Amino acid sequence: MDNVAIADLFAGLGEVSIRRMFGGKGIYHNGLIIGIELRGELMLKGDEISAPELEAAGARRWRYTGSRHGKLVAMPYWTIPDEAVDDPEEFGRWARKAYEAAVRWQSKG
Template identity: 35%
Template sequence: MAVSSDYLDFVLEQLAPVGPLTSRKMFGGVGLYAQGLFFALIDDDTLYLKGDETLRPDFEAAGGVQFAPFGMSPMAYWSAPAEALDEPELMVAWAQRSIAVAAARKTRKVK
């Protein structure tokens, strides 16, 4: 459960067009926040994006794998599509979808 500084820098550079991002170390990984919303995490130099049931088919079609640390039940985070890591515009589009999921969940919790 390590995150190299080079990989973190690479991800933050790819996601820079999303807008101001913050990162926080957590449980050996790193959480990524945009607009105050926790939308992604990095673990073992793998980027995972927040998803929900509407995005599940897209993540599956892109070869995404759910984040399941320490053999726990899978969480609502999916590995970013490999091709998106090489195409910043595609990565930003995926990130924006994950931010929208995070915003929708926050709205539901507030009600």
């Protein structure tokens, strides 16, 4: 997904910046990372408050097996709920939740 398409998706939230990372892209709003694009898949930031909602909406958490220790690692990013894929208003709602999760993550410090 190119940067213009990503910015268009997040237009309901406001301006985003996009930076290369993890072999993909980090998506930032107001200086906080709110999502990533990795291997063609867009994922939104979640936390202990938003994760149950994401899971209930059918989103999947990003997990990978660590190369050094062979253990499953769960990252704080979730796939886009199906209901938001083709609905800009619904996507905007989830993008706001991702930003709220990022604010909470930052406040944990």
